[in-house]
Amino acid sequence: METVINMEALINMVLLTLLALITLGIIRVRNLFAVVVLTGAYSFLMASVMIVLDAVDVAMTEASVGAGISTVLALSALYLTKTEEAPPRYTAALPLFVVIGTGAVLIYGTYGLPHFGMADTPMNTGVGADYLARNYQETGVPNVVTSVLASYRGFDTLGETTVIFTAGIGVLLLLKRFRQEG
Template sequence: MEQLINMVLLTLLALITIGIIRVRNLFAVVVLAGAYSFLMASVMMVLDAVDVAMTEAAVGAGISTVLALGALHLTKTEEAAPRFSAILPLFVAVGTGAMLIYGTWELPGFGLADTPMNTGVGLDYLDRSMAETGIPNVVTSVLASYRGYDTLGETVVIFTGGIGVLILLTAVRRRRRLAGDRDKGSAP
């Protein structure tokens, strides 16, 4: 049953991706991307990644959509028709896909407990987390305790990104205001 739900959701994801490729109206593209993020969050729920699903629904479908809509408000909402043929990009994409498929041949099947990945350090965290940190949610204990410095670094990345956005956008606003003043000065 789990696998069936998984397959249906994944098929929908692939269909939405094809829709995003074909649609030219950027507003529709952004809304489709929001639906894509919600579907991805559902897939993550099925894959037992509840914390990740929550973050994807809030960040991927929420904040990203708001950011994209804000950018569309300040730019254009229609994509220009393609001027070059899509044969070369298609060739590159299909070639990459073929190599990736070749890479999946030796991968272990879905949902097995005895793969190298699932018998390694992940099990160790599951065994030791309760005794060492007292937090029942192992994802939280790894994120905030064992790998706390990584999370600090992540916060630094967001902070830097925020500063970059502020610098870029305040410069836009200042130049607009200057242009507005100049227009007013030249008007009779």
């Protein structure tokens, strides 16, 4: 059987390999400043992968929130704390054992999943196709992601806003200096 390598799949695989390499860097490097910069690069690469996976809205959010705001937050935390990680005290044997065990089970699980890029999977023929078909008549918004986010799953977005609000209050309570009375 002849092997046809799809260009989209190839770009996707190259980007994913780079992503894996950066992750190795994040694990090994002990200077936290370098780790934060690597995490920023990781987020941008992840945004590129998302573009290849046709998730353009998600890619934009990941580039601005994941690579932008997260990096700024982490850098501010470094400014307020320490920038060097202490050398490890214990051997990594037990964590490695746990991780490899989990990995073996997960790899076994992938054999039950549909192959990459197929159109006839239950996920792509069911709910997703339904949204694509009904969207324009019901909402008039050409961007299906926007219309699902704002119209069909509006309560989800409300919940998300509540989570951000709660987190904001939490950060304020933690970092604000309360003046002692008397």
